[in-house]
Amino acid sequence: MEAKEGGYDVNIPLYLSHLNVTSALKHSQKQGELSLTISDAADHTKVQKAGKVEHHLWKKRESAGSGQKAMNLVRIISGLPNEKEFVYGALDKLIAWETEFPLIAAAKALRILRQRRLWKRVIQVAKWMLSKGQGATMATYDALLLAFDMDNRVDEVEPLWNMILHTSTRSVSKRLFSRMISLYDHHHVPDKIVEVFADMEELGVKPDEDTVRRVARAFQMLGQEDKQKLVLKRYQSRWKYIHFNGERAKVRRDME
Template identity: 80%
Template sequence: MIKKVGKREHHLWKRRDSAGSGQKALHLVRIVSGLPNEKEAVYGALDKWTAWETEFPLIAAAKALRILRKRNQWKRVIQVAKWMLSKGQGATMGTYDTLLLAFDMDQRVDEAESLWNMILHVHTRSISKRLLSRMISLYDHHNIHKIMEVFADMEELGVKPDQDTVRRVAHAFQKLGQEEKQMLVLKRYQSKWKYVHFKGERVRVRADVYKEDNA
């Protein structure tokens, strides 16, 4: 008789890397929240936070970024994200998205553009809809003329914009006095349907009909 031995799966990496990551993240948030707004002080504290780690605590750092983002601590988000990237860690679309949002909220458009140019250069044809939409949102707040550049990249990459992005692009064309392009964008990308709440229920209606009835 041949006795089959069942597979024994080990998840040592997952357990070791995620163990206590929530507490580590909170500890990191407490550390940076109590520091002066100086790069040297923040980076020094972050280096101490990892001094005794055998491997970079990426999960804990990512959780700390999410906590800081929820608390709208944009300067700290920028500092922690930049520090992670300087260590060669966390270079993901999620980190870039959070960093671009923080730059937007902290009025640091030049730095956002520098990061965006790097993303375009390095990732070229693998840029996510999320990041493209983030840059259009940023330029909607700070420089509507540049919305067209990002939207052109979006179309070239074959990325279909979400409805919020369609609204921003159409509004930008309208403000720039280019109504024909505004209508073209709406005709090409605006959803024919939208959801509204009617008598306590979520109902799908044609967007153009609902607009006419509520004008």
């Protein structure tokens, strides 16, 4: 029978008993530190979540406010005579008490007018924004070029396009080049299509399929069949989609 004293085995060396006690204390200390770490992390997560919620609510309020302003702007100019002085005067009055230009609201109003196909109003609002030094974005330019196209104001296109190229040379989007070529194709101006395409190539912007077809047609109309073939060879996709037995199939163009 092994003798024990004070709850300890007397046959176990003292230094081993000391190690056991020390290990138990260290284990207890680590458990406490782990609990504190978890608690701190939980508190930090709560702070982060609270911040996110506050930011989200602010964004929602801002979005709702700009939408109301946009609708108000559309309502006001829709009832005005179709003259620049009346429209600009009303828009200036509308923002007179704003601490800063309501760019988001104006951009939304422009989008609404575009959806309603009110091309003259799109032109007026876009020009007004640009006259204030605001909204000089590819989206505004695209809306303005489309409105010029639909309102048959082709004579106003070239000055705007030259300004865009001069101020935004390397950032002109493929979409804007496509818009210009589509506009000139719509109004049967092949020489202008070729000019825009030359700028497109110079800036290294690759045309989409519709643009390639329009450019090739422009060269054909100008009697430059060699350039027409070169454009098709260089840029036209080797593949096309056809409908076969009621299904959409991808085939090589040289297999047609």
